[in-house]
Amino acid sequence: MIELKTFNRKELEELISSGGFQQYDFLPVTRHRAESQIRNPKSSDEQTLLILAFYNDRLAGYAGCFPDSIITGEKVISYAWLSTLYVHPEFRKKRVAKKLLKKACEEYEGRIAITEFTAEAEALYTIMGIFEYVFPKEGKRYYFRTDATGIIPEKKPETKVLKPLFQLMDVIGNSVLSVKNIRVKEPDFRYEVLSRIDAQSAGFINEFSSQRNAEEINIFIDHPWILEGKKDHRYLFSSFAEVFKYFWIKIYDENNRLSSCFLLQFRDGYLKIPYLFSNNNLDHVVEFLTYFIVKNKIKGLTSYQPALNNKIKDSGTFPKIYERDFKREYLFHKQLLQALPEGFDPHYQDGDGDCMMT
Template identity: 60%
Template sequence: MIQLKTLNKKQLAEFVSSGDFEKYDFLPITAHRAKSHINNPKAKDEQTLLILAFENEDLAGYIGCFPDEFKIENNRFSYAWLSTLFISEKFRGKRIAQQLLNKVFEEYNGNIAITEFTKEAESLYNKIGVFNYIEPKFGKRFYFKTDLATIIPTKKPKLKTIQPLFSIADGAFNGFVSLKNIGAKKPDFKFEIIEKPDEESTKFINQFESNRNTEDFKWMIENPWVLEDEKPDERYLFSSFSRIFKYFWVKIYDENNELICCSLLLLRNGHLKISYLFSNNKLDRFVDFLGWFVTKNKVKILTSYQTQLNETIKKKSNFPKIYERDLERRYMFHQNLIKNLPEKFNPNFQDGDGDCVMT
């Protein structure tokens, strides 16, 4: 028989500090991710953050919850994202995933959202029949270097034997691109790259409708789910360590030294994401900054779901991309969440909403 155990902030802290989370065949959470969940400013003390499934004394699986809020007029509406769902191979076929999901729905009264799901997870969510798709976000992925040595063998394993040839091709083409971009100049307008939002940033972004504020951004930056390290912990099946994982808070000014743009960037192993962007002006200066930043930090890929930004990039002939492709990010809301929100409610999601900014 499967027993479920729910953990709120206090219980999760005790679970990790006692070392109990490490005594199983696999980790249900990492210590630094638990710390981040506990410090989440959107999470209430009584809300469930992690649910464990046991058969006798054996950990069979788990599901993680990531509390969040919508700002609706002057009120705050609490809901949660599903952030992890894992069932051990030894316990597959016992409908444990369904039991964990049902417990999450019970804990949050169905106020559950999901994004960035795998095809297998999406199939499960559709099968249980309680989720509806809402309006997706459409984005772009811009490429600045080739990575044939990784991409081709991944898609066609039979070609792995000639991976060295792809590496040579990458080196030759990317060497040419590097020479082409070697003259990239630092923007001649004022900008700042700082560790986290300051008072000026706070005043600026308070002008905009957003699900997030500067306190949230500071929490994200100070409590990452991913730490910089060469080797991941193989007992945890989700993001935990990465060779490069850095946040950047960017401020762009106009010719009168007035702040016109703020953005939270996330760089992970050569992949740059525009997690949040606030601007009350044209984005030409921010795009010029991005072109320089990409070259300076040897960025391979830029992912952006910021429609206006992507349109501005397409108009910039000097932006150092070599290729681009379209993206779609889908979202699923539990039917109860949809019922509890105003009719035709626009969640106003940015790139980093959900747990995307954390991974």
């Protein structure tokens, strides 16, 4: 028999502070992820943040809910992202995932959104017949250095014995690229690199339509879902990385006025741009990225910023050696779509939803 237990902000805090989440064979949440969820400014005290499924008193799976809101005119529509859905292999033929998903939809009256899902999870969402694909984002992943050591063994585990050869290939390839990129110089325009958003940037951001403001972004910078350190293998979602940092970049024009601000997420050699705000001065953004990528030996960059990607395409100096097309799909529950005005598009940035945190 499957039993479900829900946790709101207070109950989740009690679960973490008591250490109760550590008692199971696998972790339903990490301490730092729970603490971040508790501080989510768009979460109310009553909303469910975590759902645990028990089968004969044993933890069988869990679902995470990440509250958010959309402003349409004067109306605020609350909903939640399904941030995690996991069922232990021992219980995967006992309809646990469907029970968890139905409970999440029930807790939020059908106002559930999902993105960055696996093919296995997507099959479940499709079978349920309650979600629709909406607002797809076309993106690019750019590669700047060879990484045969990391990529090939991951895709083909039988090649792990060849790791020394791959390492030698990377050393040779990246040495050649370093010589090629030696001409990249530091930009001659004014810029700043901060650890979080400052007051000047916050005022600048307010000039743009955005699903998140500076205060909200700073909360998640200060309370990330990923920490630097060794992974706890009892938690199956992202929780630790060797390197995980945020950089807030400010770029000024020739009149010393702020013209662009953006957030960089740096994780184990790879970059994302969760948020970008610019007064159409993307040439300087591309120039700064070129310098930052070469200086920090970045392996790759994923961007769903269409205007920036077009500017990169026109750039003759961007240090990419290869690029791939990417597509991010979003699934909205039909009841959430019914609550939105006809033709409404939230114009999500890369970091909206729970994407900024992982």
